[in-house]
Amino acid sequence: xxxxxxxxxxxxxxxxxxxxxxxxxxxxxxxxxxxxxxxxxxxxxxxxxxxxxxxxxxxxxxxxxxxxxxxxxxxxxxxxxxxxxxxxxxxxxxxxxxxxxxxxxxxxxxxxxxxxxxxxxxxxxxxxxxxxxxxxxxxxxxxxxxxxxxxxxxxxxxxxxxxxxxxxxxxxxxxxxxxxxxxxxxxxxxxxxxxxxxxxxxxxxxxxxxxxxxxxxxxxxxxxxxxxxxxxxxxxxxxxxxxxxxxxxxxxxxxxxxxxxxxxxxxxxxxxxxxxxxxxxxxxxxxxxxxxxxxxxxxxxxxxxxxxxxxxxxxxxxxxxxxxxxxxxxxxxxxxxxxxxxxxxxxxxxxxxxxxxxxxxxxxxxxxxxxxxxxxxxxxxxxxxxxxxxxxxxxxxxxxxxxxxxxxxxxxxxxxxxxxxxxxxxxxxxxxxxxxxxxxxxxxxxxxxxxxxxxxxxxxxxxxxxxxxxxxxxxx
Amino acid sequence: xxxxxxxxxxxxxxxxxxxxxxxxxxxxxxxxxxxxxxxxxxxxxxxxxxxxxxxxxxxxxxxxxxxxxxxxxxxxxxxxxxxxxxxxxxxxxxxxxxxxxxxxxxxxxxxxxxxxxxxxxxxxxxxxxxxxxxx
Numbered sequence: 001x002x003x004x005x006x007x008x009x010x011x012x013x014x015x016x017x018x019x020x021x022x023x024x025x026x027x028x029x030x031x032x033x034x035x036x037x038x039x040x041x042x043x044x045x046x047x048x049x050x051x052x053x054x055x056x057x058x059x060x061x062x063x064x065x066x067x068x069x070x071x072x073x074x075x076x077x078x079x080x081x082x083x084x085x086x087x088x089x090x091x092x093x094x095x096x097x098x099x100x101x102x103x104x105x106x107x108x109x110x111x112x113x114x115x116x117x118x119x120x121x122x123x124x125x126x127x128x129x130x131x132x133x134x135x136x137x138x139x140x141x142x143x144x145x146x147x148x149x150x151x152x153x154x155x156x157x158x159x160x161x162x163x164x165x166x167x168x169x170x171x172x173x174x175x176x177x178x179x180x181x182x183x184x185x186x187x188x189x190x191x192x193x194x195x196x197x198x199x200x201x202x203x204x205x206x207x208x209x210x211x212x213x214x215x216x217x218x219x220x221x222x223x224x225x226x227x228x229x230x231x232x233x234x235x236x237x238x239x240x241x242x243x244x245x246x247x248x249x250x251x252x253x254x255x256x257x258x259x260x261x262x263x264x265x266x267x268x269x270x271x272x273x274x275x276x277x278x279x280x281x282x283x284x285x286x287x288x289x290x291x292x293x294x295x296x297x298x299x300x301x302x303x304x305x306x307x308x309x310x311x312x313x314x315x316x317x318x319x320x321x322x323x324x325x326x327x328x329x330x331x332x333x334x335x336x337x338x339x340x341x342x343x344x345x346x347x348x349x350x351x352x353x354x355x356x357x358x359x360x361x362x363x364x365x366x367x368x369x370x371x372x373x374x375x376x377x378x379x380x381x382x383x384x385x386x387x388x389x390x391x392x393x394x395x396x397x398x399x400x401x402x403x404x405x406x407x408x409x410x411x412x413x414x415x416x417x418x419x420x421x422x423x424x425x426x427x428x429x430x431x432x433x434x435x436x437x438x439x440x441x442x443x444x445x446x447x448x449x450x451x452x453x454x455x456x457x458x459x460x461x462x463x464x465x466x467x468x469x470x471x472x473x474x475x476x
Numbered sequence: 477x478x479x480x481x482x483x484x485x486x487x488x489x490x491x492x493x494x495x496x497x498x499x500x501x502x503x504x505x506x507x508x509x510x511x512x513x514x515x516x517x518x519x520x521x522x523x524x525x526x527x528x529x530x531x532x533x534x535x536x537x538x539x540x541x542x543x544x545x546x547x548x549x550x551x552x553x554x555x556x557x558x559x560x561x562x563x564x565x566x567x568x569x570x571x572x573x574x575x576x577x578x579x580x581x582x583x584x585x586x587x588x589x590x591x592x593x594x595x596x597x598x599x600x601x602x603x604x605x606x607x608x609x610x611x
Contacts, residue, residue, distance in 0.1 A: 039484075067484040069592035069608060094588040094610045131511055131582030132551040132575030190548045200585040201611050239548045242587040242610075246541050253591065254530070266591035406482035407584070407611070437583035476585075 003040040004047060012063075012459035016043065021262070022050040027058040029393070029459040034063050034451060037404060045072040048264040052077070053272070054085025056334055056341055060393040062348050063455035064402030064447060068093070070267030073347035073403075076396040078332065079273060080341055086261065086270035087278045089252050089285075091344030092327050094245035096288030098203075098236030099323030100371035101169075101296045102382070103316040105307065107229040109209050112471070115310055116429060119207065120472040122306045124431035127205055127299065128197040129476040135196035137298065144188045147195070148180035148240075151290030152321075155297035165300065167360040168318035169293060170350065175328075178290050179283025183240070184247050187284075190239030191291060196298035200476035202400075202441060203235040204373075205303065208380060208468035215465050218384045221366045222319060224466045231307075231316060232380060232468075233299050234373045235476070236325065237292035244288045248281045273342050282327070289326060296321060319382070320369035324349045324399035332394050343394050351385035351397040351462045370462045372453055373400045376430055376473040377423050377443030381453045383462035397462040401449035410445040411436055419443075432475035441475060478506035483608045488593060490606040496596070497566075499603040500536065501557040504543050504570070508553055510609060512580040517555035519571035528565045532596040536605050539566055540589045547586075551575050584611045 006014045006028070014035055016026035026046040028035060042065055049071055050059035056078040065074035070090025079085030112119060128135050139147060147154045152173030156163055166173040198205060210228040213219045237244075252269035255277050261270055271277045300316070307314045327344045334341075343350075352358060352368040359368055367384035374380040378401065389395045405413075416435025419442055423430055432438050457464045481488035487510050491502035508514045525542045529535030539559075547553060554572035575582060592608040 042484075069486075069590040069610070073485055094590075130577055131580075131585040132553075132577065134551065186545060190545065192549075193551075200582070201587075242548075243545065246588045249591070250534075250537070266594070269591075403485050406484055407487050408480050408482045433577045434581045434583040436581070440584060 004043055006035065012455050016047060018050065022047055024050050024055050024058045026050050026061070028061040028065060029455060029461060030063045031451065031455045034447070034455055037447065038065055039067065042067045042072045045070070046075065048268055049075060049077050051264055052086050052088065052268065052270055053261060054079045054083045056080050060396065062396065062398040064398040064400055064452045066402045066404070068346060070265055071344065071346040074398065075346045076348045076393050077344045078341040078394050080339060081273035085273050085342060087273045087281055087327060087342055088268055088270035088344060089245055089249045089281060090267045090269060091346050092285055093325045093346050094242045095236040095325055096241035096244060096285055097292035097323040098325045099292060099321065100232055100234050100373050101300065101321035102230055102232045102319040102371050104223055104319055105229045105231060105316055106314055107311065108227050109229060112229055116472065119310055120429045120431050122310065123205060123472065123474050126306050127302050127474060129474060130433050131200050133197050134193040135298070137195045138193055139195060141188065144191060145180040147294050148183060148287035148290050149178050150174055151293035152297040155294045160298050160301045165297065165318050169321040170323065171358065173293055175286040175289040177283065178286035180287050182280045182284040183244055183287045187240045187243035187247065190243050194238040195295055196302060197238060198299065198476045199235050199238055200437065203476040204376065205474040206232045206470050207472040208232060208470050210466050211469045212467035215463055218366045218463065218465045221363060222369055222382065222465060224382065230468055231303055232371070232373065233296055233303070235296065235299070237288045238295060240291045241288040244284050248284060251277055285327060289323065292323060293321070320371060322349055322369065322371055332390060341394070345396055347399050348396045349399045350395055351389045352395050353385045353387035353389055367463065370397045372398060372449070374449040375401055375443040375446045376441060376470055376475065377428065378449050380468045381464065382466045382468065383453065383457065384465050386460055386463055388460045389462060392459065392461055398452050398456045401446035401452055403445060404447045405445040407440040410442050411439045414439045414442045428470050429472045430475065437475060478502040480506060480509065486608050486610050488606060488608045490604065492602060492604045494602060496532065496603050497559040497561045499605045500539055500559045500561065503536065503540060503605050504554065504557045507540055507543060507586060507609065508555060510584060510586055510611060511553060511582045514555045516580055517553045518573045519556040520573045521552060522569050522571045523550065525568045525570060526566065531564070533594050535564055535566060536596055536607060537589045537591065537594065540607070543570065544586050544588065553580060586611055
């Protein structure tokens, strides 16, 4: 497909008028440079989603949009179950509820400088990461079902972390109405030894320093000060989520035709939300969300243990935990009326504005923390959801930098050891078992995260609150 | 013969051989090569894999998904594959060894097989199979 014609409908907003089988327009949030970087394949994925039944308002793409499979990465779409709206496994992806969790350490850079290498070593040793790593917990089949039903709430009940942590996780740490029975035995088997593991690829554990504050009032509410040392975890639902994606994509692809759904791309396999398979997938996918939340909760305890060995009096307090690969039933206003819609966010972060009932009391007046992961050599950002975000893109924002170069190209261009050296010169410690893995994750293989965040903020999807610089990065 | 091809977020694998089953074997080798150099993986332990598919493309997805599943639950990498395909039913024996992070330095973990750029083609007796792996 040729690059569709784009109409600039706002300074940071571009529209593809509906053509062919599109029911609604495509809307891309970006500045001029970012829009020029978004290729025609990504745009055709935006258009394909616009052709799915029951889509409401538009098929959206965030400023970090790049080519995915089915949905683009950075894609957001709402479907109305009462109007034949669909649920798509490809709209969630294989890494269900991949997300970011950020904590305060209560420490400043001076306090960690002398022990930085020791801290990096301890995290690399004590947090299971990389291909083939296993956690210290093996779950029985009953325990797996309880974990899938309870998420982080289950983990806290089992002694991983505190009840206070739960206030700072989407939906209080548990996706309601998960149906563990709809998760295949194979998916459960894959997870048996993977609780409390980080995974690989773009997943990481980072120690970061707050280097800039953009909104003093919200930063204060989030407990952020310049110079603060933070910890962020980026990971998802591990083997269980990957298998749920595999299982249901296969089923959806074979059943879509019987509901009269034409698939422009098999990866967009979808069925009506209100169909038996749609409901089964919802139950399984919510179990996947709970698996990711439980996993990040267990990792939290491992990180706290590392810190308490080196800094006996630290208390790692949660800032927030938010996922960026999900489909969630949410109430949104459409043409002045409240509707219950299924919001797919594939590589996009929920960004509820002030007043949302899902927010902890201390954030309610300020909006939801939106955690944007950078690369190991560039900044991460903390944003806050805005009131206008709901009318713009069903309360959604970007999720990271977004890749600009393939892994195969990145390994041709860089060597892992060279990246480690260059980052060491900037006092960033990188720990990884694979030099090739590091080359694939080279900071320059990503879009400029600052430009992505700037466009997100200027478009009104979220407000800039703070900028964080990595000091230590443990890659999976 | 196998190769990796570029995909903006993930990794494409493509394999060519004179029979469908040989092309499937090569595709599985390309899958291992996403993680590590296949020649570093010794063929010590064997696993039996059976699967089927509604057509050759779906069979490819199911085959590679089965290999990913076995890798994940056994924490094993595979380097030798013996595939037989009859009437869209596949039966295979695969050999490999347990992942050793200090020997294999695994780069990245394949999460799943996507339907993106999925194809199985036979031109002049030469089979080419390809798909994109989510990592």
